[in-house]
Amino acid sequence: MLLYRTSAGPIVEEAGRYHRVDGDWDSLLNADDLNAVLAAAARGPAVEAPTALLAPIGAQEVWAAGVTYWRSRDARMGESKAAGGGSFYDRVYEAERPELFFKATPHRVVAPGGRLRLRRDARWIVPEPELVLVVNRRAQIIGYTAGDDLSCRDIEGENPLYLPQAKTFDGCAALGPGLLITSQPLPPTTAIHLKISRAGAEVFAGDTTLEQLRRTPASLVEFLFREASFPQGCFLFTGTGIVPPDDFTLAAGDQIRIEITGIGALVNSVG
Ligand code: DO4
Numbered sequence: 649m650l651l652y653r654t655s656a657g658p659i660v661e662e663a664g665r666y667h668r669v670d671g672d673w674d675s676l677l678n679a680d681d682l683n684a685v686l687a688a689a690a691r692g693p694a695v696e697a698p699t700a701l702l703a704p705i706g707a708q709e710v711w712a713a714g715v716t717y718w719r720s721r722d723a724r725m726g727e728s729k730a731a732g733g734g735s736f737y738d739r740v741y742e743a744e745r746p747e748l749f750f751k752a753t754p755h756r757v758v759a760p761g762g763r764l765r766l767r768r769d770a771r772w773i774v775p776e777p778e779l780v781l782v783v784n785r786r787a788q789i790i791g792y793t794a795g796d797d798l799s800c801r802d803i804e805g806e807n808p809l810y811l812p813q814a815k816t817f818d819g820c821a822a823l824g825p826g827l828l829i830t831s832q833p834l835p836p837t838t839a840i841h842l843k844i845s846r847a848g849a850e851v852f853a854g855d856t857t858l859e860q861l862r863r864t865p866a867s868l869v870e871f872l873f874r875e876a877s878f879p880q881g882c883f884l885f886t887g888t889g890i891v892p893p894d895d896f897t898l899a900a901g902d903q904i905r906i907e908i909t910g911i912g913a914l915v916n917s918v919g
Pocket residue numbers: 712713714715716717720721724747776797799811886887888
């Protein structure tokens with residue numbers, strides 16, 4: 649089942665039909681019996697498909713894992729070589745402890761269709777299309793969504809200690825379009841597609857699958873919840889496996905489309 653956040657309240661999609669769901673977003677994400685609540689709502693009257701979606705986040709923190717795909721390790725070793733940061737990425741890719749970093753508070757998260765921000769003091773910015781885990785306050789993965797971990801490669805590459813500035817700023821992340829609510833792990837064949845268009849023409853496209861993800865979602869959640877509590881649950885980006893070539897940077901007006909099997913397409917502009 650897909651759960652959307654709209655200005656008229658939560659809407660569940662089941663078998664191509666849409667139904668209202670009672671309750672506020674944070675309570676729903678932390679409900680003991682979310683699947684039963686959504687199944688009951690899906691037996692109610694159908695409503696129109698939602699047109700304008702809100703970002704599917706309430707009061708949750710947004711965290712991210714990094715260097716979980718070989719492609720990300722490779723790209724980051726290259727961009728930080730001059731600064732001497734290369735071996736950090738190599739080591740964290742191999743290490744038992746993953747890289748986990750704070751990404752955003754809810755107000756910095758852009759809705760489907762909304763505009764991500766190009767940091768004014770960065771000259772090399774790329775989208776990072778990622779599977780995002782939806783985790784309740786009891787550290788249970790209750791679902792999945794698509795996310796864009798917008799990243800300034802020049803700032804991070806200059807010095808790894810600049811990571812928070814490369815990653816966290818107004819309009820630095822997007823989530824959506826909705827949440828795929830399931831207690832089942834996603835199959836390794838789950839595909840992530842990225843397409844970037846400029847003035848209607850494709851300027852970059854790339855793909856990966858969860859087979860390339862070096863860590864399990866459960867192990868990322870286990871590390872994140874060690875010594876940290878999340879009273880309203882949290883969103884956890886799982887890292888990017890798609891990095892455009894080094895001569896590519898986003899430009900104002902570009903359209904970014906991130907599609908994940910079973911979840912749908914998250915489309916945003918940048919400016
Ligand atoms: O080490 C920096 C961030 C890595 C990241 O965001 C990713 O691999 O997706």
